[in-house]
Amino acid sequence: MKRLYYLLGKNKFWEYILFAVFILVFYGPLVNMLTLSFAGKYNYPDVVPKTYGLKWWQFILSNKNLVSSITQSLILAIVVTALSLLICLPAAYAIARFQFKGRTLVRLSFLLTNAFPKMGIYTAMAVVFYKIHLMGTFTGVVLVHIVNTMMFMVWIPSGSFANVHIQQEESARDVGAGPIRTFFHITMPLAWPGIIVASLYTFLGSMEEAQGSLLIGLPNVHTMPSELYGIIMSYADTAGSVFAVILLIPALILLIVFRKYLSGEAMSKGFRM
Amino acid sequence: MTEITELSDGIRGLLHAVERVDEMEDSIKLEIKNLTKMFNDHEGVHDINLTVHNGELLTLLGPSGCGKTTILRAIGGFNKIQSGEIILDGKDITALPPEKRPTGMVFQSYNLWPHMTIYENMEFGLKLRKTGKAERRSMIESMLKLVRMDGSEKKYPGQLSGGQQQRVAIARALVLKPSLLLLDEPFSALDAKIRAAMRDELKRIQQEAGLTIVFVTHDQEEAMALSDRIAVMSRGIIQQIDTPTELYDHPQKEFVARFIGDMNELEGGTGEKAILVRPEDITLRPDEEKAPGALTYQGRIIDIMMLGHYLKVIISTGKDKEISAFVKREEVGDWTPGETIAYSWRKRVTTIEG
Ligand SMILES: Nc1ncnc2c1ncn2[C@@H]1O[C@H](COP(=O)(O)OP(=O)(O)O)[C@@H](O)[C@H]1O
Ligand SMILES: [Mg+2]
Numbered sequence: 001m002k003r004l005y006y007l008l009g010k011n012k013f014w015e016y017i018l019f020a021v022f023i024l025v026f027y028g029p030l031v032n033m034l035t036l037s038f039a040g041k042y043n044y045p046d047v048v049p050k051t052y053g054l055k056w057w058q059f060i061l062s063n064k065n066l067v068s069s070i071t072q073s074l075i076l077a078i079v080v081t082a083l084s085l086l087i088c089l090p091a092a093y094a095i096a097r098f099q100f101k102g103r104t105l106v107r108l109s110f111l112l113t114n115a116f117p118k119m120g121i122y123t124a125m126a127v128v129f130y131k132i133h134l135m136g137t138f139t140g141v142v143l144v145h146i147v148n149t150m151m152f153m154v155w156i157p158s159g160s161f162a163n164v165h166i167q168q169e170e171s172a173r174d175v176g177a178g179p180i181r182t183f184f185h186i187t188m189p190l191a192w193p194g195i196i197v198a199s200l201y202t203f204l205g206s207m208e209e210a211q212g213s214l215l216i217g218l219p220n221v222h223t224m225p226s227e228l229y230g231i232i233m234s235y236a237d238t239a240g241s242v243f244a245v246i247l248l249i250p251a252l253i254l255l256i257v258f259r260k261y262l263s264g265e266a267m268s269k270g271f272r273m
Numbered sequence: 274m275t276e277i278t279e280l281s282d283g284i285r286g287l288l289h290a291v292e293r294v295d296e297m298e299d300s301i302k303l304e305i306k307n308l309t310k311m312f313n314d315h316e317g318v319h320d321i322n323l324t325v326h327n328g329e330l331l332t333l334l335g336p337s338g339c340g341k342t343t344i345l346r347a348i349g350g351f352n353k354i355q356s357g358e359i360i361l362d363g364k365d366i367t368a369l370p371p372e373k374r375p376t377g378m379v380f381q382s383y384n385l386w387p388h389m390t391i392y393e394n395m396e397f398g399l400k401l402r403k404t405g406k407a408e409r410r411s412m413i414e415s416m417l418k419l420v421r422m423d424g425s426e427k428k429y430p431g432q433l434s435g436g437q438q439q440r441v442a443i444a445r446a447l448v449l450k451p452s453l454l455l456l457d458e459p460f461s462a463l464d465a466k467i468r469a470a471m472r473d474e475l476k477r478i479q480q481e482a483g484l485t486i487v488f489v490t491h492d493q494e495e496a497m498a499l500s501d502r503i504a505v506m507s508r509g510i511i512q513q514i515d516t517p518t519e520l521y522d523h524p525q526k527e528f529v530a531r532f533i534g535d536m537n538e539l540e541g542g543t544g545e546k547a548i549l550v551r552p553e554d555i556t557l558r559p560d561e562e563k564a565p566g567a568l569t570y571q572g573r574i575i576d577i578m579m580l581g582h583y584l585k586v587i588i589s590t591g592k593d594k595e596i597s598a599f600v601k602r603e604e605v606g607d608w609t610p611g612e613t614i615a616y617s618w619r620k621r622v623t624t625i626e627g
Contacts, residue, residue, distance in 0.1 A: 165383035170351055171442075172386070173371040174378045175398030175449060185397070189388045 030248075037241035049238075056242045066227055070246060073224040076138070077206040077250075080145040084202050087146065088153035089195070093187070095154065096161035107158075110151045121147065122212045129216060136220040144212035149202040156201075160194025161187065196261040204251050302327045302485045303348070303453055308357030310343050311509075318343045318509045321357070325453070330479055330486045334496040335506030335532075341489040342457055348487060349378040349455050362452055377451030381458045384442035385430035391417070391441055392426040398449045416448040417441075419478060436460075436467040440474070447482065454486045461490065472498055493533055497521075505529045525625045537596040539570065539618060550618040555598035557586060558615045559606060569617045572596070574610050588614060 005013045036042065040051030060066050094100075095107055113121070125144060126135065134140035164187050172182040188195070210225035217223065224247055232240045303325040311317035318340035325331045333341040346352040348359060350371035359367045366374050385394050395413040404412070417423045420440040430438055439459050446454060456475075460468045476499060479486055490496050496503050497517045504514045505528070513520060513529045524530035530549050537555065539548040572588035575595065583599045586608075590596055598616065608614065 167380040167383040168386055170371070171378070171380070171384050171445075172397070173351075174349060174376070175445070176372045176401040177397070178370075178372055181401075186386055190386070 033241045033244055036238050037245045039238045039241075042238055056238045059239055060242045060246070065222065066231070066243070069222045069224050069227040072222060073207055074250070076141060076145070076221075076223060077203045080142055080149075080206040081199050081203045083142065084146050084149060084153045085195075085199060088150060088198075089157055092154045092156075092158035093161050093183075096158045097166075107155075110154045113147055114151045118148075118211060122215045125212075126215055135216060136218065138217075138221055141213050141217040141221050141223070144216050145202075145206045145209055148209060148212065149205045152201050153198045156194045156198040157191060158194075160191035164190045193261045196258050200254055200258060203254065207247065207250060300327050301325070302329070302362065303487070304358075304360040305344070305348070306358040306360070308344065308347060308354055308359065310347055310352055310354045312343075316509075318347075321511060323504060323511065323514070325485060325487060327485055328483055329501045330476075330484075330488060330499060332488045332490060332496040332500040332503045333506060334490060334493060334500075334503050337491050339506045340509045341491070341506060345378075345455050345457050345487060345489050348453070349376050350374045351378075375452040376455055377446030377449060377453070378455045379439070379442045379446055379457065379459045382435075382438075382462045384445070385438055387430050389429075390426065391422070391428050391430070391433075394430070394441065395445050395448050398445070402449070412448050416444045419447070419481065420444040421474070436463050436471060439463065439471065443475075443478070447478075447484075452485070454484050455489075456486060457489045458491070459488075460495070461492070468495070475499065497533070505532060507532075522622075524622060527624045530622050530624050535597060536622070537598075539590075539596070548618065549622040549624070550596075550620070551622065552585070552597045553599045554618055554620040555596065555600075556617050556619055557588075557598055557600055557604070558617075559608075569615055571613060571615055574608055574612050574614055576610055577605075577608065588616065 008016060032047070035048055037056060038052050038054065039049035040053035040055055042049040091106070091110075095103060122144065125147070129135045129140050129143075134143070168190065169182050169186055172186045173179070177185060208225050210223070210229065213221065213223045214226045214229070217226065224243070228240065228243050228247070231243055301324055303323070305321055305323040308321040308323075309317070309319050311319065316338075321344055323331075323344075333344060335341055343352060347354050348361075350366070350369055350373075354367070357367070358365060361375065371378075385391075386397075389397070392413060395416065396409055399409045399412065413426070414423065417425065420443055422437060422440050422444060425433065425437070425441070430441070433441065439462075443454075443456075443459070460471045463471065472495060475486075478484070488496075488499060500517060502514060502516055503520055505512045505520065507528050513525045515523075517533075520529060520533045524533060527549070530536055535552050537550045537552060539550055541548050570590065572590040574586060575589050576587040578585040578587070580599070582602070584602055584605055586598045586600055586605075588596050588598065596616075
């Protein structure tokens, strides 16, 4: 240990220790979950399973309800992300570019969607949804999810839009592009990091959202997280692990595909307003 | 007899043709009539009238905030104006959006699109005009050559220096063959040495391509070096439009006199306004001799600077007041800073109004 300490130098040494702790805290449970999902025989207090196998994967994948909830969640997340982009990007652009009365109010109103206790908002929505017959519908759940992530979908891209220099847009107009073409060819590509981070956040948020989906969606809409509640309660944690791993897969794929956009810089720019 | 009339007819025809060419060269490219654009009660430009001729480089010059950019942006279509007309090549373009105007604009900075290569930057406008692929390539290559940036096609803007980026921005505007090029302080973000080089470069490009340019700057030296004519502005109005020489020798207003070139202010006689004198029109004499001229003054030498052919002598004329004089080297005695000296003026600048 001492040798290592002097080999690396004081700062480096602590950096490594910190890094090791970080790995353990953040990835320990993940690795544990992964091993458990491939368990054969497993008793609760043990750290590792006694035998391994695909038993629990088969259990999950042969359960029609569970499989359909996976599809349901994926479709839901895609629809939510697409709609959210459609609604929030214009708002984000307007906030970034145009000086209008009540601009601060608009910006803060998006914050409010996240400032109140979630359950309160869901209950309020439920009351309204009952009246307009959106309870237990796919549309209802979509709306809940959009409200949930609206703030990020507006704030982060808005920060990115504000970072696109006006001259870059005006140059595009100057060489002959109309406002719409300018937005899609110049502004959007330059704001990609923020838009992608926000979309990922929305997509993954929708994938894992449970409370609102349960309250508004049941009994007709079954998403993965709401099914997960049932599984954890009625089956061993092994089945839960498999399900959790499945829940993780889209997140991992997205993170890997878009990793170059996920810098801290892109995130912090989004919050500088 | 008939032969002679025929001949003289021929000569007359020829003369006519020559006159027409003259007219063509002198013909009007851009006309701005009574343009007003006020952002609020006191900021903006008011009742601007301006004519730019074919092949001319006209500069809008004035201190920061005087409204140069406002006029240029109005020509480019980026400012909605409140009243007035903008006529380019005989067509009223006042109501057209920027993308419909045959103008090309280059801003002070951030012109290029950082997510596209230099080639893609140049290609964007050509594609919108449905120019063929092969033609695009040859146009882009020759334009990059004109601004001496050939070979940078595959680079991204972030890989170029500030000066190189501005060259590419100019090339990107020029490749679309704009009828009028608009430059808004395109070199002011560059350091002094590169700025001077870019000036010469621009003059060369303008002559090679036969361009008409409206150039904006707050730097009077830059304006004097580049322009065919200069419109000197202050507080939202044009004070005088003239050639650099005319502005220097015969400024119509005191503002212009002070803004263009170096200017000294000498005390006038009783009840008279200050006398404006250029540094080269100051005569210095040793104190005992008294300087010749209408009025003689006394001052103390603060500094003597060597400028090659000339010396620049800074003289303190009272508390917090200084004048400068350009003196030929052979006219200067063994003066040293701190010495008292007599001076007078040979020629003063008279303005029509204050
Ligand atoms: N978009 C705007 N909104 C409000 N005032 C503006 C705007 N653009 C320019 N101004 C004001 O108009 C005046 C002229 O500005 P500008 O044309 O940019 O000056 P210059 O280019 O000569 O430095 C300045 O006082 C400036 O503050
Ligand atoms: Mg300006």
